[in-house]
Amino acid sequence: MPLGKPTTASFVVVATVLLLLFNAAVVTPKSTIEPCSNNDSCNALLGYTLYTDLKVSELAALFQIDPIVLLSANSIDISYPDVESHILPSQLFLKIPIICSCVDGIRKSVATHYKTRPSDTLSNIADAVYGGLVSADQIKEANSISDPSVLDVGQNLVVPLPCTCFNGTDNFLPAIYMSYVVRPVDTLAGIAARYKTTTTDLMGVNALGNAAIEDGDILAIPLPACASNFPRSASDYALSVPNGGYAITADHCVECSCTAGSRLYCQPASLSVSCSSMQCKSSNLMLGNVTVQQSSAGCNVTSCGYGGFVNGTIITTLSSSLQPRCPGPQVVPPVTAPPTVVSPDMVLAPAPSPGQLGGSPMAGLPSSVVPSSGSSIVLPPAANGPSGSSINGACTLVNPLTTSFISIGLVLFLKVVKVVPFL
Structure with missing residues (x-):
């Protein structure tokens, strides 16, 4: 029998078969995968x-x-x-x-x-x-x-x-x-x-x-979240706390939360018992304390902040700033009793x-x-x-089966083309 071009109907049949095979081979999506190339966590x-x-x-x-x-x-x-x-x-x-x-x-x-x-x-x-x-x-x-x-x-x-x-x-x-x-x-x-x-x-x-x-x-x-800027030497380096939650650190001595304005606020934890000193040097302020003093130029704000947990020591930092307005009391996320x-x-x-x-x-x-x-x-x-x-x-x-299904489809396509009578 003389050979010629495959008919349009043949192409339609083969295309339909390939489409069905491909759809059957598609894997149901499940989760986001993030590629990485370093040891960071x-x-x-x-x-x-x-x-x-x-x-x-x-x-x-x-x-x-x-x-x-x-x-x-x-x-x-x-x-x-x-x-x-x-x-x-x-x-x-x-x-x-x-x-x-x-x-x-x-x-x-x-x-x-x-x-x-x-x-x-x-x-x-x-x-x-x-x-x-x-x-x-x-x-x-x-x-x-x-x-x-x-x-x-x-x-x-x-x-x-x-x-x-x-x-x-x-x-x-x-x-x-x-x-x-x-x-x-x-x-x-x-x-x-x-x-x-x-x-x-x-x-x-x-x-x-x-x-x-x-x-x-x-x-x-x-x-x-609120991100910290602790030094790399700190065991809690890169600490980050999502809004509305707390992170406990420094051997259960310090708890940090994400407050309004995306500010990381740390204070002594309720379980803190035998902890290193949490008092800021050259000050009578303890970790988390803030003092405000109104003046004609604005509001002088002094705070005792947390600087990370380094070699078993709680690092505190004393900072002062002049702000247009005095800040209100620190508002932390509410805690709830364990649910029953x-x-x-x-x-x-x-x-x-x-x-x-x-x-x-x-x-x-x-x-x-x-x-x-x-x-x-x-x-x-x-x-x-x-x-x-x-x-x-x-x-x-x-899924590697996808490749197998497509390969089978291609083989079928070639076979159909081969056996179709040519004009």
Whole structure:
């Protein structure tokens, strides 16, 4: 039979097959990935919902963090009697402070370890215990597990958790990033309203093509913060505190908060007992004290500030300035008693849907996914990271099956072209 050009109908059939294969191969996006190339770390947060009732000490042990640091980050009263034994209720939403490191070219936290219990599975650990912040495949890969169906009781597993730094800024202002697992009731508008940001900003940070999100997606949410300028020799160098929260430092001696005007304010912690001197030199002022004196030229303000924790010593700094007006009393975020029940209107509750806020949902898909076993790193085109960041875009992880599906499609295409009769 003579050969000629493939018919238009043949091309339509092949194009349809390729399109279906490509759509089947696209991986559901999951989380923002921030590439990195240095050993710097930053303070970050995880948005976590308790899967069962847990003591404060048990929850802290789940993430290997200081119980007092955990409570302070959520503005919970650390002076409450026997606070570490207080039982926190199931479904309570809390911010978990972590250190975000650079591991194998990607920002993540690998400081959390989990000891397996009878009847544990990787899926149960990932989805129930850690609330979807990690996947079973990620735990499998991080621990080089060949057969995930066989877990020894008491096995110590590394739990890689998502985090981002983006230079500690958002739109050139100090920020701490919280990894947040999207729930079925969430929309981007609702999350933006809850955390006092904009849908546009969240889309930029997470490299989203539009504002639609799906259950299980992990978003990086920038929280406005107050940044310190402590010397590099300080153990709490680069301390940053999100608005409305506290950071405990200097061996539980000092607590710092982010006050109005994005000013970092530090004072003696309520638990401070055997601490080094917190009095400013050449002054009778203690850490956190401020004196004001009105004059014809303005207001003379003298304050005793915190300069970091260096070699076990609390550094205090005395400063004086002439201001047009005398400042009012220092207003710090209110602290609450450890919660015993969860109510829908609690400040610590997850972000509401826009129906509760008067917003409206929008359509689309995020453009980055959770890393899985055997994934490869691909930078998405024109992804916009936070302003002031050295990262030009988030990183997308693509399942290698995508390449296989496309390859199969190309083979089918060539075969169709080969067998089509030519004129």
